[in-house]
Amino acid sequence: MNLLKRHLLPYLVAGLIAGSVFGQPPAVEPAPDYLASGQGTLQSLEALQRALVMKEAEAASLQEQLAAATDDMQREDIRRRLQEVRTALEDQRRQFDGFAVDVDLGPFSPQKSTKFDWQEQVGKLLEPILAEFENATAESRVIGQLRAQLSDVRKRRDLADQAVKNLDVLLQQPASPELRTRLETRRETWKRILEETSNEFSALDLQLQGRLAARESVLDQTTSYAKNFFKTRGLNLLLGVVAFLVVFFGFRFGEHGVRKLRRKGAEKQFSSRLTALLFHVFSVLGGLVAMMLVFNLAGDWFLLGIVIIFLFGVGWASIKTLPQQIETIKLMLNIGAVREGQFIVFEGTPYRVDSLGLAARLNNPRLDGGTRLLPVNYLVGMNSRPVGENEALFPCEKGDWVALAGGQIGKIASQTPASVQLIASGGERIVYPTAAFLGLHPQNLSAGFRTESTFGVDFRHQAIATTEIPEKMRAKLQAELPKAVEAANILDIHVFFSCASSSSLNYSVWVDLKGAAAPLAPRIPGAIQQILVDACNENGWTIPFTQVTIHNA
Structure with a gap:
């Protein structure tokens, strides 16, 4: 029994599974995609076939009508219609072939060579823009056309009115019956023209006035157009x-x-x-x-x-501007005539080029607001050079005392890229444009300076002119000058014979001073002259004067 179960059970299970499977109705499998696609293509081809048959029948009918036509105008009209039908028939046949063979038929179609017309292409590009402007100005153009028509009709009306008046004058004069009849006929014609032009003028004028009354203001039109846009x-x-x-x-x-x-x-x-x-x-x-x-x-x-x-x-x-653009790009890449870290004079003022890119950063640390950020193309056409060792970017700083080429001495109150403000010895403030200030070759006194003076004695002291006199002058200056200038600010005093002029023996006096003595710089030359005059009085030296000799003719 167990043996029977062991051998029959697998077959029973297999039979049950087979019965459950084959006992069900068979499932309908969907058609493959390519079959569905083929059916769609066939349906399209059937529709195109029917359209081709109808179009071919229409072409055959027109061909028969053309053969039977006897009138030239009728034949020309039928020939034109037949050409249109044949063109449409050719397009439908090409479309049928495209659906049927499913390949690109472009290489098999004759290509029409068309010459490129850039004006036509520009016209196509401008067409929508011009259409937009035309739409925006439609009302104004209609009003302008009405005014032009009104002016033309007014002119014709006035001429017709003048013609009627002239004919009335002629009809008041005696004339033959035939002439009078002709003149009256012409008068009726011109009177009719006058009435027509008057009516046309009235209609156009009413239309113009109506449009002007309904026309919006410029602001309203602009607002309306903007809203619509x-x-x-x-x-x-x-x-x-x-x-x-x-x-x-x-x-x-x-x-x-x-x-x-x-x-x-x-x-x-x-x-x-x-x-x-x-x-x-x-x-x-x-x-x-x-x-x-x-x-x-x-x-x-x-x-x-x-x-x-x-x-x-x-x-x-x-x-x-291509050359300028190329130079600008070279500057941005730091391969141009202006380089980073170098010295440049911009608008008459020296700067160091800190950076180059889309913008250039120029810097002068000695100026208030000395950093300038400007477009790099401003530097096109300029040149830079390496900064020298210990080279200052400006001859002075705020608070320094300077002497200018014109003899002006003062203290720097402020210096910017635009201007330099100088406080003179009397307290007045003088403003110089920075470039003009540099053009006066400022001498910085705050770092130390030398005062030079010339003094002369009479020729009668020629024997001691090169020995005793300069030594005593120097000793006198060393003793008395500290009363005008602190001794700590006096570095050295030099007195030496310089030349024999036409009326005196001249001596050059050099006094080297520290920068702290700069505020007294305007007074020091006078103090030197005073001390030397005192030395002459003490030693009995005569100070010469310029002699003027008058020759009698």
């Missing part, structure tokens, strides 16, 4: 601007991220500068391309045409 194109414009901003700032953020990834100091390298320049260029170009794609997808040829015309204008202007 933003209703119809506002969304497209907004999407275009958003696309531009997304791409623009996307590139800018990308450039910022790349800059962060660079190692410190690498931003000065040529590759880093080139990368930054390309990011900036593509941020603008990419934004414009994104905007144009949005306008193209929206089918807004007006806004797309505006952008294209703008790009054409920018391109044309860039061609005109």
Whole structure:
């Protein structure tokens, strides 16, 4: 029994499974995709076949009518219609072949060679823009046309009125019956013309006055046009601007991220500068391309045409200024005539070039507000040079005492890239443009200076002129000058014989002083002369005077 179960059980289970499967109704499998696609193609071909049969029948009918026609005008009309039907029939046959063979039939179709006409292409580009302007000025143009028509009708009305009056004058004079009859006929004709033109003038005038009364003000028209513009194109414009901003700032953020990834100091390298320049260029170009794609997808040829015309204008202007643009790019890459870290004179004032990029940073640490940030193209055509060792970018600083070429001495109150303010010895303030101030060759007294003076004695002291006199003069100055200037500020005193002039023996006096004595610089020459006069009085030296000799003729 167990053996029977062991051998029959598998077969029973298999039989039950088979019965459960084969006892169900068979499932309907869906047709393959290629069969469904083929059925759709056949349905399309059936429809095209019916259209072809109808079109061929129409062509045959027209051919029969053409053969039976006897009138030339009728034959010409039938021939034109037959040509149109044959053209449509050819298109339908080509469409039938395209559906049937499912390949590109372009290479088998004769290609018409058309010459490129740039004026035609520009006209197509400008057409939507001109249409928009035409729509915006439609009411004004209608009013202008009405006024032109009104002027023409008024002129014809006045001429007709004058003609009627002239004929009335002629009819009042004696004339033959035949002439009078003809004149009366012409008068009736001109009177009819006068009435017609008067009626036409009245109608046009009423129409013009009605349009003028209903016409909105310029502000209302502008507001209405703006509202209509933003209703119809506002969304497209907004999407275009958003696309531009997304791409623009996307590139800018990308450039910022790349800059962060660079190692410190690498931003000065040529590759880093080139990368930054390309990011900036593509941020603008990419934004414009994104905007144009949005306008193209929206089918807004007006806004797309505006952008294209703008790009054409920018391109044309860039061609005109191409050499300057190339120099600007070279400056941005730090390979031009102006280099970072070098010395440059800009607007008459010296600066150090701290950085070059889209903007140039110039700096003069000795000037108040001495940092200037300006577009890099301002430096096109200029040259820089390396800064010399220990070279100062400005001859003085705030608080220094300076002597100018014109003899003016004063203290620097302020110095900026625009002007230098000087406080003179008397307290008055003098303002010089910075470039003009540098043109006066300022001498900085605060770092130390020398006062030079000339003094002369009479020729009668010639025997001691080179020995005793200069020694006693120097001793007198050393003893008395500290009363005018603190002794600590006097570095050295030199007195030596310089020359024998026509009336005196002259001595040069040099007094070297520290910068602290600069406020007294205007008074020191007078103090030196006073001390030397006292020395002459003490030693009995005669001070000569200029002699004038008069010769009698």
